Structure formats: C-alpha cells, structure tokens
Amino acid sequence: MVNYKTTEYIDWCPSCGDFGIVSSETMALSDLGIDRSKAVVVSGIGCSSKIPHYINVSGVHTMHGRAITFASGIKLANPDLKVLVNSGDGDLLGIGVGHFVSAGRRNLDITILLHNNGVYGLTKGQASPTLHRGLQTKSLPEANINDSLDPLALALTAGYTFVARAYAYDAMFTKEIIKKAIMHKGTALVDILQPCPTYNNINTKEWYEKRIYKLDDDYEVKTPEEASEKMSKALIKSFEWGDKIPIGIFYENNFIPEYGQRIAEHVPTYFSDYPAKQVIDQNGKSITDISRLLEKISI
C-alpha cells in the first residue's frame, strides 16, 4: 500500500481547512492509484502552498502567484505527468491572477486546487481577493473596501473546462471532486472553501455548514451546441452566495481541445516524443542535425 503522505511535520494551525484538503487530495491520488513518480504537486507561497511537502509525490514549492506557470512548463515538457496546483486565494487571484486567467485560454491538462479562506494567513490575516466588501475579519483595522472576485465566474469566462467547488471539512466529498478534476482532460478548477480558524472569524465552520448545499449532476456539456446554455447556468449558480452556497461541479466541457492536442496539430509527434522523453545526444555528441536550417541561409 503506497502512503501518499510524507512524514514531514505539518505546521498549520489546529483545525485549519488545509488538513481537510491534504487528506482529500492524498485519498484522491490513492483511489486513482497514481504512480508517485508520475504526479507532481506544484504550489505558490502561503500556508496552503506548503502542501507539497506533506504529499508523497514530487513537489515543487515555487513563488507567490506563479505556481501555474511552473506547472504548465512541467506538463508541457512531460504530458505523461499528472500535474496539480495547490495555492491560496491571494496567490491565485491576487498576485497571480494573470496566470489564473491565461490558463483558461490554453486549457492545458492541469488541476488547480484553490485554497479559499478569504485571508492572507501567513502574513497575519489581511483581506484576500475573495473576501467580500464590508467584512471586517479579526485582524483588519477597517472593514474591507474592495469587492471580491468570484473564482468560479472568472474561471468559467476565462475558458476553464472543468469548474467545481468543494468544502474543506467535507473531505470525502472534496476527494470525489478532486478525482473528477484530475481525470478531466483540460484545465480544471476546484475552488475549495475553507475556514481560517485563526484569522477569518466570519466565514467559520458554523457559518459555512449552515449554508452549503450540494448541486445536482447536470453540469456536463453534452453537445457543443449546448455549451453556452450550460455555461450561463453555471455562471448564474456561481453568483449564489448568501443564505445558500452551492458546492459540487458547476460545469464540464470536453469539446474544447486540450493544449497538448493543439500543439500536436503543429507537431504531430508531440505525444509520442515529448521533450522530456527525448534523448538529445549520443556519447556527448548532439544528435540534432541543423543542415536543413543552414541550407536555407546558405548563399
């Protein structure tokens, strides 16, 4: 039996939502039987971004906001890898929002797990891009004056082909969503709501558990023609926030070509001979032959 958790000491606050996410994620990897050496967890900076150290597959702990860029390079070099991004709401929707949006335009086969708790925990609780206007969490000197970003609506309009929301304390449900996100061929977002017991004294466990409810299974685009209708429905659902908060899969569209497939249209041998698979030398001598290129510039 493969253990998908490392023995590294976990330094998150007691009852942090991240514990639920690391359990769901490792259970998902285990259920899917993913080879440890064929999976990579890529993260940014923040409490949640320490997660690669706790998961027993390869881990790349990168820079604030930039996890998607590193993950994209890894996946493009080796499309046989399962690449997951774990980062916080400040990381993916604040400093890294440009990459978050651009990922939708590519639809590369990576899974993005958004740890969404409304605050910048590691820097002592400043408002994150998902904290609603007017809220004053514990360490804010004044109420938040910025409007919040809706990660689901943003992902839907940016072109993500799998958009879901989970709740960190419901680990079994979150696990199932993560599994579906991993198996989806394209860019997948799972927005995982999580309380921050230390700094977010508003969106607490009690607050969420009174409000969340599970969506039905009618999320998948069945024909290309119904894509816009399904997306409109998902968008409307994504705006539902208040007394009731939906979790589950909002949208899945398998008709949009994945980025690797788009590359393969230009370079047909991409999947059979992707860069990480290539041998580029024989006993230290380059095997690449540039004579055709030199011919074009010869006089």
Next chain:
Amino acid sequence: MKLTWMIGGEQGSGVDTASGLFGKAVSGAGYYLFGNREYYSTIKNRHSYFELSISDKKINSISEFYDIVTTFDAETIFQHFQQAKGYFIYSETNVKKGIDSVLSLEPETKKEILGFMNKSNIEPTVQGVIDYLKAKGIVVIPVNYEQILREISAELSINMTLAEKSLNTIAASVSFALLGLDKQYLLDAISNTFSKKPDAIPMNVLAAEKALLLVKPVFNLKPIKKQDIVQIDGNTAAAIGKIAGGIGFQSYYPITPASDESVYLEANQTVDTVVDGVKSSRPVVVVQTEDEISAIGMAIGAGLAGVRSATATSGPGFALMAEALSWAGQTESPVVVTYYVRGSPSTGLPTRSGQSDLKFAVNVGHGEFPKIVLASGDHAEVFHDAILAFNLAEAYQTPVIHIIEKSIANTYSTLDKADLDYSNDKIDRGALVHLDPSKDYNRYSLENGPVSPRSPLGSSVSWHSGDEHSESGHIAENPTNRTIMYEKRMKKLDKAANEIPEDKKLNIFGDSSAENAVITFGSPKGALKDILEDLLSQDKIKLQVIQVRFFSPFPTDELAKALQNKKRVIDVENNYTAQLGSFVSEYLHITPTHFILKWNGRQMNTDELKDAIKRAVLNDEKKIVLNSGM
C-alpha cells in the same frame, strides 16, 4: 579590400527588400558581408536604414562613411549626406524638397543638420545638398524612379501601383551597377528573393535591366571563388545554436529585439536528428506566454522535467524574471535566459543597442546564488555560446544568462559554414540521472560535492522549494543546515570558474607584444578586429584586444595574466559607467587607464573607434565619448 554601402527610406517602404537583394547579389559573387539594420520603434512612417560592409575577407563591423549611399526619399538625403564619401544616388523628383517638408525628422536631428548646413553654407533643400556633395567631389547620381516605373507599367501592361513594387529593385540595381560585377549575380538574387512570388520576377528583372543601364561600373569588383558560406543574423544564430544544443522547450513574451529568435523556433518546431546514420526528427515545444514571469516560470518547470529549456527576452522582460531567477538559483534548477540587451533604462531606445545592462544581468535576483553570465561578441560566438549555455546550466544546475546585444541580434554577417560546425561542441548534461522511481532520493545530496545528481520529475520523486531546504528538498531553517546548503550552492561557482576553459573565458587577439591592451565585451569586438591592421600600418599603434566573455564567474586570474606588462589598458564599452571596467577594478584591483565609451544607442563603427584609439594612445586622452550614427 572594403566597400561600404547604405540604403535608407521610410520604414515599410522596402528598405529591407532592397538591402536583402543587394546583399544577395554581392555575396553571390563570393564577397563577405556585415550588415546592420537601424529602425525606429514603429511599424511605418519613420526613417530606417541599412548599412553594409563588403569585403573579400571576413568582415565584422560597420563604418561611419559610405562609398555608396542609396536613397529614395528626401529624409535619407538630409540624414545621411554627411556620411557620403563616394557615390550618392537620389531621386531627381526630390530636388526641390526643403528640410521643412520632412515632417518625420525629429526636431533635434533637424537642428543638428541645419547647424551643419548653416556652417557649410548649404541651402536647406535636396538641391542644396546635391550642390554641396558635388563641390566636395562626390559623384551624385540622379535617378528618375518615376519615369522607369511608368515605362515598366507600360511595357508590361500593369498598373502603376503594381509597378511601384519594383522601386527597391531599381535602387539596389543602380548601386549594383557601380560595382562592375556580372549582372547575372543580380538576376540570380532576384529569382532567389522572389522565389515564393514567381509572378513578380519578370517585373523585377525588367526594373533591374533598366536600372543597370543608368550608370557605368566604377569599382571593378571581380568575382571571388564561391565559398561554402551562410548569411546569418544574431537572432537566427541563437535559435539555430539552441536547436543544435538540444533545446526541447522555449517560452517567450513578445519584445524587441528578442522575439525574432522565438518566432524562428516556432517556425521550426520539428527539428532533424541523425543517430547512427538513421534520420528522424524531434519536436520542440515553443509557447508564447501571458508575460515574462510566466515565460521564465514555464522554462524552469520544463527544466525540472529534465528538458533543455530556455526563454529569450530584453531589459523590461528580464526585470520581471528576477524573482524566478533567484528561485532557480536556490533550487539549483537549470535554465537559460537569452538576454537581448537594447538601449535602457526603462523603455529607453527599444530598437537601438547598448551595453548598460551588464551589471543588472550579473546582479539580478535577490540573494546570493551561483549564476553564470556570458556575452557573445559576434554571430559565430552567439551560435556556439547558445550550446555552451545549456551545458553550463546543466553542469552547474543553475541559471545561465546569455547576453546578446541588439547590435548583434539585428546585424548579419556572412560566415563560412565551418564557423557553425558544432561537432566539437560537446553536449554535457552534468549530473542528470534517471534513478529507480521506487527508491527514495535526496535531490540535494551532499555526497558528491556541490553538484548533486538530478533526477527529473517523472523519473523519481523529489522536492524542490525556494525555501531553504535540507538534502531531501524539504523546508529546513536549522542554522547549520543553512550554512552548509548555502555554501554548497556557492561552491558551484568556484567549480565553474575552475572548469570553464580559459579560451572560453577570454578571447585574446592582436599583438601579444603590444603595450596597449584594449578590454571590451560584446559587439565592439567586431570593429576592433577590423581596425587592428590599419592602426599598425597607418599609425604604428600595436594593440592587443582582450574580449571578456564571462562575467560570472569573473575570469580574474586569466585577465590579470593577460594584462601583465601592459602600459595602457583601454576600456571600450557601450555604456556610461564602464561596467566591465568596474568589474576589473573590483576583482583585479586595477583601473583601466583610458576609457572609450558610447551610449547613444548605436554600435561602434571602425572610423570613430580608430580615431578614439589614436587619441587615447597618442594624445593620452583619458576618457573619450563617441556619438556617431544616425
């Protein structure tokens, strides 16, 4: 033998086509070329020009004065007439035009030109310029472009708009006629230039035939036995070098003058391979990203997966890559950044050149980490350095910054194919291993010195963190661990300093017995190479040139040895603060005795550099600032 030529015109009006055609015709007769393109940061409507040096031997630089000046429009006449020294081709219909009618002329440029005109009693019109040139003994050649175009239109029964497309061919052909070469070289160049538009060939051949009748040959060039030569610019040399060196992944965000390299790679994503005589191919992935941060992040990611990966950018983009380069240094991740240096700071002179980013490249990224920085001095060096950069990145598992100036990127030279032979450029993948995936693996193992075996993602499980980490790659803040891991990383730079061959660190040429040493880096190499002979024969000045190629690790011992017993150390650089000179002061504790500096965005030419060296050596002028070029 050397002949210099230029052509100018409004950007987008066909200057590139005309210079390409002329260059092909001349190199077709076996001559070596060095060409430079100068242009504004605009698509159309501004003055651009192309200057070409022609020689029977390899040539590496431009000159301030031209044997032949070719123009279509009035602005080129006003901007460049002071650089004419032989023949001046112009449009007859422009003669009445005054300088005030040229609206695109910058006020500062106009003021300078008017100042000169006033001083030399030149009426500020094209006619005034032509009279001045005639009086100076320059042969002026009026061409009635419009009449020729009308004839072409009539003879081929085509409309004038179509006929006007042969304007460039007329201009190039008049110049060509002066050379005295067989017209077949020109006709071959036309077929070659328009090979993708064969319908355009008859019109251009007719234009050439008509233009050739306008002037008599004056230079009497004879064809040279055709060598196996290629014509290559810096962007292409870098791209082909990367391909030869085994690139698998390149990411980029569009920026001048770097993008041409990536676009070349995009156009050639399937590259040929040969193993034991069996031909095949392999794909290269090229990605245009949302910004430069993404470009460097993706390149590092691909490198972690075991691929030779790179990005190419210029100053503003490089600035955005700083944080990621620090990450790559901390995590010992190989990546190559091809840094096309243009006129900075800020947007600066985005289509012009300079060397003011050297220290930025060396100091980029927060913190201390090993970083390898090298700069190429010509097109052949660019090609081989592109391969070397990958080797160094993998051998020392750290970022490598390869500096190429705009004045190398956007110039071209003709080279012998042998100059691009890479059979001796080894592919060194360093400690890249593929370990048993079931075994635990310490990415930062201290067992075998500062370079740890590196097993790519996908081959075995490993952790990589920008936080300080232990051998396992997991976060560790223990002070002793910090001391050890920090030193492990820095020791790689000592290792690189010991292992990089001396002839790669410095390129020394000229007279070893000379008491005058020139230190320089990058593009001035070309002009220095081309003036050595003249300085010796005309001015009895013996010179040894030391072109520094590495800046991190800095070749302290090698340079100290090279500068032993030199009476003068003349520092030649395209920046204000003499950045190479200050490295020399810092590492060698000696200060250059003389400085020749230029920061106006234009590369150094042979005329001004020769003059400056004379002033330094003969008049002992300590600091000479150059400002030529338009």
